[in-house]
Every structure is written in structure tokens, then in C-alpha cells.
Amino acid sequence: METSTGADVGRLGREVGGGGVGRDARWVLRRAEPADVERIVEIRAVVMRPDLERLGRFDAHRVRQRFRDAFSPAHTSVVVADGAVAGCVALRAAEDGYWLEHFYLAPALQGRGVGSAVLRTVLGRADADGMPVRLNVLRGSAAQRLYERHGFTLQAQDPVDVFMVREPSVEPHRAPGPTVPASASASASASASASASASASVSRRLPA
Numbered sequence: 001m002e003t004s005t006g007a008d009v010g011r012l013g014r015e016v017g018g019g020g021v022g023r024d025a026r027w028v029l030r031r032a033e034p035a036d037v038e039r040i041v042e043i044r045a046v047v048m049r050p051d052l053e054r055l056g057r058f059d060a061h062r063v064r065q066r067f068r069d070a071f072s073p074a075h076t077s078v079v080v081a082d083g084a085v086a087g088c089v090a091l092r093a094a095e096d097g098y099w100l101e102h103f104y105l106a107p108a109l110q111g112r113g114v115g116s117a118v119l120r121t122v123l124g125r126a127d128a129d130g131m132p133v134r135l136n137v138l139r140g141s142a143a144q145r146l147y148e149r150h151g152f153t154l155q156a157q158d159p160v161d162v163f164m165v166r167e168p169s170v171e172p173h174r175a176p177g178p179t180v181p182a183s184a185s186a187s188a189s190a191s192a193s194a195s196a197s198a199s200a201s202v203s204r205r206l207p208a
Contacts, residue, residue, distance in 0.1 A: 027114055029121070032076035032088060039085040040078070040104065041067050047104045051138040055160060067102065076102065079118060081109055091122050097132035103143075119150050127169045136161040 032040075041064045052058035072090065079087035087105035091098050100122060105115050126133045135152065137144050139162050152164040 027079055027081040027086065027109065029077045029118070030080060032071075032073040032078045034073055036073070036078050036085055036088070037068060037071050040071070040088050040102075043085070043087060043104050043106050044102075046107065048138070051141045054140060055138060057160065070102070079105060079109070079114070081106075081114075087114075087118075089118055089122060091125070091133075094134075097134060098126050098129075100133050100135040103135075115146055116150070119146070123150060123166065123169070126166075130168045132168060133166045134164065136163045138162070 044067050045060065045063045048063055049058055052063065072092070075092045076088055076090040078085050079089070086109055087103075089103045090101040092101055103115075103118070105118075109115075123133060133152075134155070135147065137147065139157065139160060141162075144162060144164075147164055147166075150166065151169065152166040154162065155165045156163040
């Protein structure tokens with residue numbers, strides 16, 4: 001796998017470069033495979049534990065099983081650093097735009113610009129399609145500030161989750177974004193004018 005600058009990051013679902021990010025962090029994105037699930041499960045458990053414990057919701061079995069039950073390789077790309085799985089991100093087409101889900105990054109890569117570079121890649125595709133992107137993040141999580149820096153704003157919240165939305169940028173990112181299956185992308189584009197209520201957003205979230 002070749003590496004390149006963050007501006008050259010290609011579509012999710014292909015192996016693409018993201019070298020030279022932050023303090024010499026070297027990483028690539030590739031399409032997720034079923035065999036990746038257990039490695040990602042462990043990263044999820046480590047990354048989410050502090051926030052879940054703070055909220056009184058950490059359960060060592062549940063934090064892993066929730067991901068196993070929801071894992072969809074077709075919508076997920078894996079972050080690979082030094083030849084090892086170091087995180088993932090999923091972009092799922094829905095009637096009201098895209099949903100950004102399961103964005104986890106191993107602690108060793110955090111704070112090095114990798115998370116922002118991956119987000120730019122994902123959001124570039126949504127901007128090119130003129131579609132909003134929605135997500136939910138645990139209340140009080142530092143990840144909320146990352147999303148805010150990339151244009152996400154508060155849509156709704158409950159005692160556990162904060163729901164955010166980002167409208168498509170007027171000037172799309174130069175880097176192409178993630179690959180979404182044609183059928184799903186067409187469905188999302190056909191329903192671009194549909195509006196989503198906060199209650200609908202809540203009903204679609206996956207509990208931690």
C-alpha cells in the first residue's frame with residue numbers, strides 16, 4: 001500500500017494513503033472485512049470506556065456485542081497504521097442524508113491529525129452529493145469538539161447522547177469521499193428533500 005498526503009486520501013472502500021499527517025503518523029484506509037470485527041471491537045471498548053463509565057453505562061460485554069451486532073463491512077472502512085487495524089469509520093446512506101457511525105481511533109493515533117483527515121475524506125463525499133451528515137456522540141465526550149470543528153451543530157440531545165448534523169459545504173473538499181453502494185446512494189439522493197425530526201433521529205441511534 002502506498003502512502004501520500006492527507007489531501008490525496010481516496011474513497012472509502014479502496015486502499016488509500018494518509019501519510020505525513022501530524023507527527024509522522026502513517027496510515028491508510030481500506031474496505032472493512034468480516035475478519036476485522038474482533039480487532040475493532042477491542043478498540044471500541046478501549047475508546048468508549050471512559051465516557052461510558054462517566055455516564056454509568058459501561059458494560060464490558062455490551063460495549064463489544066453492540067458493535068458485533070451492528071457491524072456492516074459494506075459501509076465501513078478500516079484505518080490501518082503500521083500494518084495493524086487501528087480504527088474504523090462507517091458512512092451509511094439514509095432517507096435524510098448520510099449517517100456517520102462507528103468512528104473509533106486507537107489512542108496511539110489520537111491527537112495526531114488522523115481523525116480530522118479521515119473526517120475530511122468522509123465529509124468530502126457527502127459534500128459532493130450535496131447531502132447532510134448526521135451522527136450521535138455521547139454527552140461530554142471530547143469527540144464532540146472534533147465534530148464541531150468540522151461543521152457539525154447541535155440538533156437534539158438526551159441524557160446520554162448528543163445528536164448533531166452538518167449541512168453540505170458550499171465548497172466541497174478536494175479529496176474524494178467514501179464509496180457508498182450505488183443503490184443506497186441513489187435512495188439517499190432521491191430523498192434529499194426529506195426532513196428528519198429529532199424523534200426519528202433518536203429512534204435510529206444504536207445504544208452504547
